[in-house]
Amino acid sequence: MxxxxxxxxxxxxxxxxxxxxxxxxxxxxxxxxxxxxxxxxxxxxxxxxxxxxxxxxxxxxxxxxxxxxxxxxxxxxxxxxxxxxxxxxxxxxxxxxxxxxxxxxxxxxxxxxxSCSDILLQWLGLSNFKGYFDTFKEYKKQLFYDIYFVDIDKLDDNIENFFKEISKLRNREIVKILKNDFEIVTAYLNTGKIWEAFLKKDDKIYLNTELDVSIDVTDIVEKYYKKEREKVLKEIVKYGDKLYGNKIFKI
Incomplete structure (x- = not known):
């Protein structure tokens, strides 16, 4: 920079x-x-x-x-x-x-x-999300609602709640990172914007601030990933072949 x-x-x-x-x-x-x-x-x-x-x-x-x-x-x-x-x-x-x-x-x-709150503001600022809002709360709510896909497996059905939970973080450890060592994970908005929201390395996922500072949100990603896995497992148990036929699912 x-x-x-x-x-x-x-x-x-x-x-x-x-x-x-x-x-x-x-x-x-x-x-x-x-x-x-x-x-x-x-x-x-x-x-x-x-x-x-x-x-x-x-x-x-x-x-x-x-x-x-x-x-x-x-x-x-x-x-x-x-x-x-x-x-x-x-x-x-x-x-x-x-x-x-x-x-x-x-x-x-x-x-x-x-602080953790500062990093969240840096992260949100990179979304470049625009609209006519009266409050910060209204802005966040509409931004999270507008995201229709994130390039992380198993998050599709839980996107809005996933982002809401991240936005409420307060006392996370702040870590130094080198952005070039990470893979960018994108979020796609209904407005047509693409938000480079996360950084991924191996099994770890961090917020992308485009600066050498971030917080680790891997546990939140895994939490929502597990919710989706449990949903599939319950459906398999409940409906079996009627719903999934002979398909094999990697869980």
Whole structure:
């Protein structure tokens, strides 16, 4: 992930200087505008500092929280804004040296450590699900309802409840991962969008945040997989050859 930061001054009327800033991820503008308009501070909030990215459109502001994970600093979609139709989220990771171009060392020391809830917001933000919603709760409900297939065996009949259970996780261990070591598992939405929602390696499944951080949800996957297996077994016992004929099922 290549993040670059460019700052410069522009002279107006020979006496007034304005400090400008541009942040890029690869070739995409994340922020362009005045330095002083980028960050706001709230001592009482979960995210002490909120970055107001505009993605090159100075009329648009997409609030992002910032959290610390090990020696890096990660952006998190803002819960109170993520459900808005024009909200945009790109996963970003800053080193401390990069962040020192935007903030003081004292300010950086106030940034909270990442939590399970932060990872869930990063995960949801990558769905790029759009609609006109009034609340975060309504947004999640419609997103999970809209998913019609996940590329994991035996989940089809339980998709909505499966995602709901994941979204309620709170005290999971946060782990460092390398995305390139994993196979991407996709979820398909009725809107036509494809959400690269999970990462799989051997028998383990993690949430995909497109950052080097995640939580393990293998036990939840297995729980819903087992429910589906039990359903098939009960049907075989109950109906036998009338329902399945001479087919052989691998359970």
């Amino acid at each position: 290549d993040v670059s930061i460019i700052t410069w001054d522009e002279n107006y009327y020979d006496s007034c200087y304005e400090d400008y800033l541009q942040i890029m991820k690869n070739n995409e503008i994340v922020y362009y505008g005045y330095c002083y308009e980028l960050i706001s501070y709230n001592e009482e909030a979960r995210y002490k500092f909120v970055f107001e990215f505009n993605y090159g459109d100075i009329k648009n502001k997409c609030d992002m929280g910032i959290v610390k994970f090990e020696n890096n600093f990660l952006m998190v979609p803002y819960r109170e804004k993520i459900y808005q139709y024009d909200y945009k989220y790109l996963p970003l990771k800053f080193t401390e040296q990069q962040l020192l171009r935007l903030m003081s060392k004292e300010e950086i020391s106030l940034i909270n450590k990442i």
